[in-house]
Amino acid sequence: MADATDTAPLDEETFEEREANLRARLLDAQFDMAEAKTETLLVLINGPDGSGKGEVLYRLHEWLDPRGITTMAYDIEDADESRRPGGWRYWRDMPERGRIGLVLGSWYHVMLLRRATGALDRDAFLHVIDQVNRVEAMLAAENVRVLKLWLDLPADKAFRRFRSKRDVDGERRPLLREWGEIDTKKERRRLVEAAAELDHAPGAADAPWHRIPAGDRRARDLAVGELVLGALRAAPPRLKTARPRPPTAPRRVSRGPSILGALDLDQSLPKKKYRKRLRAAQSRIYELTRRKSFEGRALTCVFEGNDAAGKGGAIRRLRAALDPIRSDVHPVAAPTNEALAHPWLWRFWLNVPEHGNTAIFDRSWYGRVLVERVEGYAARVDWSRAYEEINDFEHLLTGAGQIVHKFWLSISPEEQLARFEARQDTPHKRFKITDDDWRNRAKWPLYAAAVEDMVALTSKPAAPWTLIEANDKCFARVKVLETVADRLEAEL
Amino acid sequence: MADATDTAPLDEETFEEREANLRARLLDAQFDMAEAKTETLLVLINGPDGSGKGEVLYRLHEWLDPRGITTMAYDIEDADESRRPGGWRYWRDMPERGRIGLVLGSWYHVMLLRRATGALDRDAFLHVIDQVNRVEAMLAAENVRVLKLWLDLPADKAFRRFRSKRDVDGERRPLLREWGEIDTKKERRRLVEAAAELDHAPGAADAPWHRIPAGDRRARDLAVGELVLGALRAAPPRLKTARPRPPTAPRRVSRGPSILGALDLDQSLPKKKYRKRLRAAQSRIYELTRRKSFEGRALTCVFEGNDAAGKGGAIRRLRAALDPIRSDVHPVAAPTNEALAHPWLWRFWLNVPEHGNTAIFDRSWYGRVLVERVEGYAARVDWSRAYEEINDFEHLLTGAGQIVHKFWLSISPEEQLARFEARQDTPHKRFKITDDDWRNRAKWPLYAAAVEDMVALTSKPAAPWTLIEANDKCFARVKVLETVADRLEAEL
Numbered sequence: 001m002a003d004a005t006d007t008a009p010l011d012e013e014t015f016e017e018r019e020a021n022l023r024a025r026l027l028d029a030q031f032d033m034a035e036a037k038t039e040t041l042l043v044l045i046n047g048p049d050g051s052g053k054g055e056v057l058y059r060l061h062e063w064l065d066p067r068g069i070t071t072m073a074y075d076i077e078d079a080d081e082s083r084r085p086g087g088w089r090y091w092r093d094m095p096e097r098g099r100i101g102l103v104l105g106s107w108y109h110v111m112l113l114r115r116a117t118g119a120l121d122r123d124a125f126l127h128v129i130d131q132v133n134r135v136e137a138m139l140a141a142e143n144v145r146v147l148k149l150w151l152d153l154p155a156d157k158a159f160r161r162f163r164s165k166r167d168v169d170g171e172r173r174p175l176l177r178e179w180g181e182i183d184t185k186k187e188r189r190r191l192v193e194a195a196a197e198l199d200h201a202p203g204a205a206d207a208p209w210h211r212i213p214a215g216d217r218r219a220r221d222l223a224v225g226e227l228v229l230g231a232l233r234a235a236p237p238r239l240k241t242a243r244p245r246p247p248t249a250p251r252r253v254s255r256g257p258s259i260l261g262a263l264d265l266d267q268s269l270p271k272k273k274y275r276k277r278l279r280a281a282q283s284r285i286y287e288l289t290r291r292k293s294f295e296g297r298a299l300t301c302v303f304e305g306n307d308a309a310g311k312g313g314a315i316r317r318l319r320a321a322l323d324p325i326r327s328d329v330h331p332v333a334a335p336t337n338e339a340l341a342h343p344w345l346w347r348f349w350l351n352v353p354e355h356g357n358t359a360i361f362d363r364s365w366y367g368r369v370l371v372e373r374v375e376g377y378a379a380r381v382d383w384s385r386a387y388e389e390i391n392d393f394e395h396l397l398t399g400a401g402q403i404v405h406k407f408w409l410s411i412s413p414e415e416q417l418a419r420f421e422a423r424q425d426t427p428h429k430r431f432k433i434t435d436d437d438w439r440n441r442a443k444w445p446l447y448a449a450a451v452e453d454m455v456a457l458t459s460k461p462a463a464p465w466t467l468i469e470a471n472d473k474c475f476a477r478v479k480v481l482e483t484v485a486d487r488l489e490a491e492l
Numbered sequence: 493m494a495d496a497t498d499t500a501p502l503d504e505e506t507f508e509e510r511e512a513n514l515r516a517r518l519l520d521a522q523f524d525m526a527e528a529k530t531e532t533l534l535v536l537i538n539g540p541d542g543s544g545k546g547e548v549l550y551r552l553h554e555w556l557d558p559r560g561i562t563t564m565a566y567d568i569e570d571a572d573e574s575r576r577p578g579g580w581r582y583w584r585d586m587p588e589r590g591r592i593g594l595v596l597g598s599w600y601h602v603m604l605l606r607r608a609t610g611a612l613d614r615d616a617f618l619h620v621i622d623q624v625n626r627v628e629a630m631l632a633a634e635n636v637r638v639l640k641l642w643l644d645l646p647a648d649k650a651f652r653r654f655r656s657k658r659d660v661d662g663e664r665r666p667l668l669r670e671w672g673e674i675d676t677k678k679e680r681r682r683l684v685e686a687a688a689e690l691d692h693a694p695g696a697a698d699a700p701w702h703r704i705p706a707g708d709r710r711a712r713d714l715a716v717g718e719l720v721l722g723a724l725r726a727a728p729p730r731l732k733t734a735r736p737r738p739p740t741a742p743r744r745v746s747r748g749p750s751i752l753g754a755l756d757l758d759q760s761l762p763k764k765k766y767r768k769r770l771r772a773a774q775s776r777i778y779e780l781t782r783r784k785s786f787e788g789r790a791l792t793c794v795f796e797g798n799d800a801a802g803k804g805g806a807i808r809r810l811r812a813a814l815d816p817i818r819s820d821v822h823p824v825a826a827p828t829n830e831a832l833a834h835p836w837l838w839r840f841w842l843n844v845p846e847h848g849n850t851a852i853f854d855r856s857w858y859g860r861v862l863v864e865r866v867e868g869y870a871a872r873v874d875w876s877r878a879y880e881e882i883n884d885f886e887h888l889l890t891g892a893g894q895i896v897h898k899f900w901l902s903i904s905p906e907e908q909l910a911r912f913e914a915r916q917d918t919p920h921k922r923f924k925i926t927d928d929d930w931r932n933r934a935k936w937p938l939y940a941a942a943v944e945d946m947v948a949l950t951s952k953p954a955a956p957w958t959l960i961e962a963n964d965k966c967f968a969r970v971k972v973l974e975t976v977a978d979r980l981e982a983e984l
Contacts, residue, residue, distance in 0.1 A: 057816050065804070066811045066821045067854055073817040104817065312557070319558045324549050325565040325596070329558045338830070362559060 010218040022225045023063045029232035030100065034068050037098035037341065039143040041231055042072075044106040047151030048191060050162030051214040056151065057102055059221045060228065070095040074105035076113065083354040085400035087135070091349035096341035097143060100228075107132055108148070108198070116182060116191035125194070126201060131392075133203035138389050141382075142343035146207060147231045149224060150195055151214040155188040158214075250449035253384070254456035259467065260448060265412050268472035278474075281481035282321035288488040289322060289358065297491065298402045299358040301484065304366050305409030306447075307437050308419040309470045314409065314480045315360055321481070327358040332367060344368060344386075345393055352397065365390055366406075369454050374446045387457040394463040403491050404463040407480055408451060409470040413444055502710040514717045515555045521724035522592065526560050529590035529833070531635040533723055534564075536598040539643030540683055542654030543706040548643065549594055551713045552720065562587040566597035568605065575846040577892035579627070583841035588833035589635060592720075599624055600640070600690070608674055608683035617686070618693060623884075625695035630881050633874075634835035638699060639723045641716060642687055643706040647680040650706075742941035745876070746948035751959065752940060757904050760964035770966075773973035774813035780980040781814060781850065789983065790894045791850040793976065796858050797901030798939075799929050800911040801962045806901065806972045807852055813973070819850040824859060836860060836878075837885055844889065857882055858898075861946050866938045879949040886955040895983050896955035899972055900943060901962040905936055 010018075033041070043060070045053045061069065072093050074081075081089045087107060095101040111128055114120045120128065136146055153161070182188055198209055210227055214220045269277070288294065301318065303311045315329060330351045339347040345365060353359035368386040372378035378386070394404050411419075420437065440447070459465040466483050470476035502510075525533070535552070537545045553561065564585045566573075573581045579599060587593040603620055606612045612620065628638055645653070674680055690701055702719050706712045761769070780786065793810065795803045807821060822843045831839040837857060845851035860878040864870035870878070886896050903911075912929065932939070951957040958975050962968035 054816075058812070061816050062808070062812050066808060067804070067823040069821075071816050071820070102816075312559070316554070316558060320550070320554050324546075324553050324563050324594075328563070329561075331559040336830070338828070 009216040010222070012218075015218040015222070018222055019063075019225075022222060022229065026063050026225060026229050026232070027065060029229055030064050030068055033100075033232055034065075034098045037096075039145055040095050040097050040099060040101065040342075041145045041147065041228075042095075042101045042103055042139075043147045043149065043228060043231075044103045044108065045149050045151070046106060046108055046112075046195070047149075047214060048153060048155060048158040048162075048188070050158035050160070051151035051153040052161075052217060052220060053104055053151060055217065056149075056221060056224050057104060060102055060224070063225060064100065064228075068099050070099055070101045072101045072103045074103075074109075076105070076110060084352055085396045085402065087396065088349065088352060091346060094144075094342055094346055096338065098341075100232075112191055112194045113182065115194040115197075116187050122197075125197070129198070129201045129203070131396075133201075133206075134388075134392050136207055137203075138345075138385075138392070139343060140207070141385060144343060145231055145234070147227060148207065148209045149227065150209050150211045151220065152211045153214040155192045156185075159188055250445045252449045252453050254453045256456055259452055259455050260410060263410055263467055263469050265410060265415070265469045265471040267469050267475050269475040269478055271474065274474035274478060277478045278317060278481060281478065281485045282317070284485040285318070285321040285481065285488065288485065288492055289326075291492055293492045294488075295356045296401055298353040298355055298400075299484075299488070300353060300361070300397060300402055300404045301358070302361045302364040302366065302404075302406040303409065304363060304370065304407070305468070305470065306411050306416055307440055308416050308423070309409035309411045310473050310476055311362055311409055313473060314407070314468075314477050315362055317477050318360060318481060318484060322358050326356060327360065328353070329360045329362055332361060332363040345389065348393075353402070355401070364406075365393070366454060366458075369458075370447065370450050373450050374443055387453075390458050391460065394458075394460070398462040403487060405484060405487050406458075406463065406465045407468055407483075408455065408465055409468045409476060409480075411470045413441070415471045416441065501708040502714070504710075507710040507714070510714055511555075511717075514714060514721065518555050518717060518721055518724070519557060521721055522556050522560055525592075525724055526557075526590045529588075531637055532587050532589050532591060532593065532834075533637045533639065533720075534587075534593045534595055534631075535639045535641065535720060535723075536595045536600065537641055537643070538598060538600055538604075538687070539641075539706060540645060540647060540650040540654075540680065542650035542652070543643035543645040544653075544709060544712060545596055545643060547709065548641075548713060548716050549596060552594055552716070555717060556592065556720075560591050562591055562593045564593050564595045566595075566601075568597070568602060576844055577888045577894065579888065580841065580844060583838060586636075586834055586838055588830065590833075604683055604686045605674065607686040607689075608679050614689075617689070621690070621693045621695070623888075625693075625698075626880075626884050628695075628699055630837075630877075630884070631835060632699070633877060636835060637723055637726070639719060640699065640701045641719065642701050642703045643712065644703045645706040647684045648677075650684075651680055742937045744941045744945050746945045748948055751944055751947050752902060755902055755959055755961050757902060757907070757961045757963040759961050759967050761967040761970055763966065766966035766970060769970045770809060770973060773970065773977045774809070776977040777810070777813040777973065777980065780977065780984055781818075783984055785984045786980075787848045788893055790845040790847055790892075791976075791980070792845060792853070792889060792894055792896045793850070794853045794856040794858065794896075794898040795901065796855060796862065796899070797960070797962065798903050798908055799932055800908050800915070801901035801903045802965050802968055803854060803901055805965060806899070806960075806969050807854055809969050810852065810973060810976060814850050818848055819852065820845070821852045821854055824853060824855040836874075837881065840885075845894070847893070856898075857885070858946055858950075861950075862939065862942050863932075865942050866935055879945075882950050883952065886950075886952065890954040895979060897976060897979050898950075898955065898957045899960055899975075900947065900957055901960045901968060901972075903962045905933070907963045908933065 033039070045056055047053055057071070057073075061071075070093065072090065072095075074089060080092075090103075090107065093101070111120070111125070111132070115125050139146060182191060195209075212220055212223045212227075289299065303315055305311050319327060319329060328351070335344075335347060348361075348365045351359055351361075368378060368390070369383050373383040397404050420441070455465045455467070466479075468476050468479050525531070537548055539545055549563070549565075553563075562585065564582065564587075566581060572584075582595075582599065585593070603612070603617070603624070607617050631638060674683060687701075704712055704715045704719075781791065795807055797803050811819060811821060820843070827836075827839060840853075840857045843851055843853075860870060860882070861875050865875040889896050912933070947957045947959070958971075960968050960971050
């Protein structure tokens with residue numbers, strides 16, 4: 001950890017002088033940041049209990065404009081979090097660009113406790129750090145700056161300070177549950193040692209920890225304030241903006257033979273067989289999602305496909321087999337302004353299903369590497385990194401016990417044309433089509449290349465793509481539902 | 493309840509024929525509604541367990557486009573709800589305009605259970621109905637249509653049906669906890685009787701209940717579908733749009749002497765006394781909000797005032813006395829598009845503090861009767877009803893144990909001019925002022941009339957306004973903090 005020099009105690013007069021000066025600069029910098037709205041700053045306040053995490057939080061609230069601050073404080077135990085993939089609560093509370101999040105109980109807090117009590121050995125600890133590094137790299141690319149503070153106090157001194165504090169009712173009430181979990185002197189020492197290990201972990205050089213001597217409260221707070229100021233004043237990132245561009249020649253970024261070309265789109269199913277097999281698959285899904293073993297799992301289904309490929313019809317049949325209280329369909333359209341003020345995956349995190357539930361995405365995060373890529377709404381550098389970001393995201397879901405399955409519904413250009421024309425002719429308004437549909441159709445080869453890349457780069461054993469031959473709606477629906485049923489059966 | 497005729501069982505063939513026809517009309521009507529985005533439809537599915545509430549829910553999901561449906565299903569026990577004012581969860585999940593909410597476990601569900609078990613006597617029951625009627629009238633004015641369905645089945649028949657159902661693990665799992673709460677035959681009968689009482693309750697004529705014979709499942713579902721269709725097809729409401737208008741002569745709607753005129757704005761406090769009293773008040777607030785007795789309460793503070801009256805400074809001093817983890821500052825600006833797609837109070841409901849917490853609103857729902865009234869963003873008919881809507885809203889907060897206090901910070905036009913000019917001259921960007929501020933200043937008399945009305949019409953013993961003479965910032969801050977401290981002391 002950087003900045004590990006010790007400081008002499010500060011007298012009140014010197015402190016007040018420096019404080020007044022610092023505070024004016026902090027407000028100024030915060031105002032600029034709020035006005036620019038280009039990035040989010042997360043300040044992770046870590047340290048052993050007794051080092052003054054709560055005091056630092058108070059102080060920053062006093063110095064900064066509290067209207068621009070989001071307090072993100074978490075206990076180890078958290079019912080909301082425990083029913084969802086790790087880190088969900090940080091996503092839920094992620095401040096939008098222009099705001100500062102002060103984080104007590106950050107992702108490191110839980111890791112360090114588990115390391116200190118021996119729940120994580122060194123290898124497992126390094127593995128978790130690696131995962132965290134990947135998430136933080138993604139946050140950095142999305143203009144979320146993370147300032148990591150460690151309030152540095154020897155374990156024994158921190159414990160004495162912690163023990164001497166009593167709240168007004170005469171009870172000890174730590175801000176975060178920590179010493180409650182950590183009982184022995186040895187574990188307390190190991191917590192501080194584990195924090196030091198973070199320095200030498202891979203990736204530590206990119207986003208260093210700042211170690212702040214916490215012996216003198218005034219010097220500690222001024223040091224924190226200067227670091228926050230530095231983070232606010234660091235050169236603001238470039239904000240990439242959407243810039244639609246004309247179609248160019250399709251170019252794949254992945255290798256290997258064409259996946260779409262190998263499909264026999266015309267497979268079909270007679271009406272009578274369709275009805276029977278659809279009902280059978282629905283019954284299986286109904287039964288499987290009501291099993292006790294599903295209580296600790298969750299199902300996430302993603303539907304992508306050509307326009308008019310029949311996503312809606314397939315989703316309706318799937319939904320009919322699920323408990324309506326424990327399932328949701330999330331139609332995904334262009335991001336709102338609120339979504340644009342957050343990292344791009346944020347809006348999908350909000351809809352991650354909790355244990356025992358099902359989330360069906362009608363279009364999804366794959367829009368990033370489909371429409372946003374093809375139409376130029378995302379810069380090349382951004383959609384290129386999205387494949388790995390998506391894999392990391394889905395890895396977190398499956399790691400938390402979720403069953404993730406993705407469907408691409410594929411129809412031929414001829415079939416699409418026939419369906420477009422049929423829609424235009426029918427008075428049933430619901431099926432009317434828009435100019436966008438025709439425009440997208442003109443970019444068929446571009447979309448095809450994007451689909452090939454998407455499937456090649458994001459199909460994983462735990463989160464596979466299934467391609468659905470969808471020229472015949474009955475065949476497509478039955479294949480979707482039987483795939484879901486088979487997958488559930490294999491997993492439960 | 494209306495529609496209480498019995499129906500003959502339907503054979504499958506007739507059912508399928510009618511179903512196909514009904515379904516096409518439903519989808520069509522739903523599509524029109526989604527496109528118009530002028531109103532929200534809430535379908536309350538009520539009835540004794542065994543009457544088929546869950547089956548109806550499934551059926552509506554099958555018939556309608558599930559992408560436009562929000563399932564709102566609630567248990568009686570709900571940790572989120574129990575820590576907040578009654579009805580909070582319905583606000584949290586309120587679908588935006590253009591969407592349909594299917595509600596299982598509606599507000600009536602809880603009321604009826606409490607009536608059946610004797611927890612509510614007839615008078616208390618009527619009182620709750622009156623409260624609910626007021627909320628529903630407000631929802632109607634905000635384009636939320638409420639369709640109330642009662643699936644009608646004699647208590648004993650419903651119970652037999654309920655008992656005969658087993659889920660796949662062989663366990664009885666009711667969709668909502670009901671028979672679990674209701675044990676005796678007598679209580680089951682009283683539940684159905686209580687539902688009948690709703691017919692004769694005051695206000696029932698405005699938003700009638702629809703009683704649907706639930707003996708035959710097919711006939712029941714078709715009847716429900718027709719009612720939903722009717723609700724979708726009812727004449728769409730007028731959507732009021734913002735239309736800024738030129739200032740006119742100020743006119744109060746309330747009576748009585750001027751409240752603002754009676755203030756001595758120039759009261760002041762010397763710096764030394766200020767520091768001492770501010771610290772003392774902060775200590776008292778710190779101590780009071782940490783008491784055990786605050787755990788079951790909450791504090792909501794509203795700050796309104798002239799531009800440049802010093803709201804921010806007062807809020808910062810108050811905030812510094814509060815546990816940062818258990819308090820939030822909510823700056824209120826013009827509503828987002830998402831907020832505009834919901835009833836106007838919705839965005840404030842989302843920020844209602846839970847037990848043990850404090851919410852500070854920097855501007856608030858009173859914008860409705862201040863800036864929206866003066867600038868014409870709300871039509872007269874809408875801001876006129878807002879006074880009673882606000883009183884009802886705050887009554888729900890205080891009824892749930894919340895301590896509500898509202899501050900108007902008042903400065904003289906001369907003092908405002910001096911502050912504006914000082915701000916313009918200082919290089920400190922944070923204090924720069926906008927053209928809007930100058931424009932608002934030109935409408936001083938209009939705002940003054942609106943403030944007089946606001947205070948006269950919404951100051952209640954449990955949710956009072958305190959006017960703060962704010963020409964001297966020190967005096968103003970101390971008065972705010974001492975008022976909060978005194979109020980907390982009186983309440984806890």
